[in-house]
Amino acid sequence: MSDATRLDSNAWSPFAPAVMQDPAAGHQALLQQCPVHHCADFDPPFYTLSRYADVEAALRDVATFSSEFGQGPRFTDPQGMLCDAPQHTFMRKLTQPAFTPGAMRAVAPQIEVLANELIDRIIDGPETFDFHDDFAFPLPVVIIAGLLGVPTADLDQFKAWSDIQVAAMGAEDPAQYAKEQAAFFAYMQNHLSTRRAQMQSGADVPDDLLSLIAGAAYDDGALIDNADALSLLMQLLVGGNETTTSLITNLVWRLLESPAQYAQLVQEPELISAAIEESLRFDPPVLGLYRNTTRAVTLHEVTIPAQTKVWINYAAANRDASAFPNPDLFDLQRYQHHKPKRHMSFGLGVHFCLGAPMARLEAEIALNALVKRLPDLRLMGEGERIAPFFLWGRRTLPVARK
Numbered sequence: 001m002s003d004a005t006r007l008d009s010n011a012w013s014p015f016a017p018a019v020m021q022d023p024a025a026g027h028q029a030l031l032q033q034c035p036v037h038h039c040a041d042f043d044p045p046f047y048t049l050s051r052y053a054d055v056e057a058a059l060r061d062v063a064t065f066s067s068e069f070g071q072g073p074r075f076t077d078p079q080g081m082l083c084d085a086p087q088h089t090f091m092r093k094l095t096q097p098a099f100t101p102g103a104m105r106a107v108a109p110q111i112e113v114l115a116n117e118l119i120d121r122i123i124d125g126p127e128t129f130d131f132h133d134d135f136a137f138p139l140p141v142v143i144i145a146g147l148l149g150v151p152t153a154d155l156d157q158f159k160a161w162s163d164i165q166v167a168a169m170g171a172e173d174p175a176q177y178a179k180e181q182a183a184f185f186a187y188m189q190n191h192l193s194t195r196r197a198q199m200q201s202g203a204d205v206p207d208d209l210l211s212l213i214a215g216a217a218y219d220d221g222a223l224i225d226n227a228d229a230l231s232l233l234m235q236l237l238v239g240g241n242e243t244t245t246s247l248i249t250n251l252v253w254r255l256l257e258s259p260a261q262y263a264q265l266v267q268e269p270e271l272i273s274a275a276i277e278e279s280l281r282f283d284p285p286v287l288g289l290y291r292n293t294t295r296a297v298t299l300h301e302v303t304i305p306a307q308t309k310v311w312i313n314y315a316a317a318n319r320d321a322s323a324f325p326n327p328d329l330f331d332l333q334r335y336q337h338h339k340p341k342r343h344m345s346f347g348l349g350v351h352f353c354l355g356a357p358m359a360r361l362e363a364e365i366a367l368n369a370l371v372k373r374l375p376d377l378r379l380m381g382e383g384e385r386i387a388p389f390f391l392w393g394r395r396t397l398p399v400a401r402k
């Protein structure tokens with residue numbers, strides 16, 4: 001586990017090799033010495049907010065900390081529902097029904113079947129395997145592909161495309177992915193048009209996410225246009241895949257780092273939901289997202305100019321001792337016996353992660369199946385981190401099943 005005070009705030013940058021390798025290496029320095037950090041050697045330069053209270057206030061003040069120029073590090077058009085009201089309110093309302101408790105109950109059996117099929121394959125395969133590739137990666141992508149009616153034959157291509165969407169969001173030159181992105185858009189466009197045509201002809205269509213979006217209408221009753229429908233579809237894909245994979249991978253990684261913790265969950269699976277919350281707090285799959293200031297803001301004697309990118313560092317806020325006692329300890333009991341403040345890993349306020357119930361459900365089902373069927377799981381190495389600096393997860397995680 002990291003020595004959380006080892007990086008001086010002057011040396012801090014999300015791109016510093018030590019921070020890339022372990023984001024927690026810089027949290028305490030930022031929190032204690034530099035609550036408003038300026039990163040000048042990035043184009044565009046940006047500020048970083050880290051303290052719990054500042055992160056909370058910024059996420060709630062959407063009039064000042066806007067999403068209109070994207071939630072990524074560069075100024076872009078807003079994507080999907082990562083925009084301001086009224087467009088945001090409209091899109092959120094439209095997709096909310098896909099994530100109700102009833103919708104989660106409906107999808108739970110599919111997740112359970114898939115988690116067990118993946119474990120069947122692991123048990124029949126070699127003793128050592130990559131936990132990311134063989135379990136944590138396929139699970140969310142196959143589930144969301146199912147909700148979007150993507151045929152099994154297209155799954156591998158679909159997975160590759162959805163990874164490219166994430167890579168493009170953090171890339172210095174997103175244009176390098178333009179060709180693949182265009183191919184993905186064309187595929188989804190075709191998929192959407194086919195479903196719309198089926199709906200218009202009165203054919204029976206599945207009651208899934210694709211039908212929900214294909215049949216969605218504006219307040220005046222007109223069907224939503226292709227651009228809006230596609231950008232929503234993309235957001236649901238990109239927002240939910242790699243993040244959920246990272247949640248499952250990060251949690252298993254931490255548990256296996258101290259095997260007694262994994263053994264404890266094998267004995268006491270009722271601790272799993274508390275373990276998921278602690279993993280989200282300790283290792284947030286999204287370290288932070290950006291907002292754009294609509295006016296100058298002065299905080300802790302630093303003035304952030306208007307029209308500036310601000311990185312809202314959820315990961316550091318989750319390690320703020322004023323909100324979480326002993327913040328650098330991964331503590332399985334934290335969410336079991338106490339009522340800590342809510343972590344920031346799903347954001348807060350109007351943009352609070354729409355897919356949080358789905359991510360929690362997938363992680364819960366996955367962990368229950370793993371502790372039951374692979375009780376002797378062992379870590380064989382640290383693996384590698386995923387590439388985008390604002391995300392945190394393992395691209396590989398070598399393990400042994402006994």
Ligand code: HEM
Nearest residue numbers: 081239240243244247285286346347351353354355358359
């Ligand atoms: C562990 C997994 C996940 C994590 C860590 C995560 C994290 C986040 C975060 C940090 C935000 C933005 C909050 C903000 O702007 O401040 C967000 C928004 C969002 N997430 Fe997730 N997410 C996860 C899973 C999912 C899943 C499974 C889906 C859908 C299938 C999803 C769909 C969305 C959508 C649509 C938004 C935009 C909500 C809005 O702007 O109103 N996410 N998520």
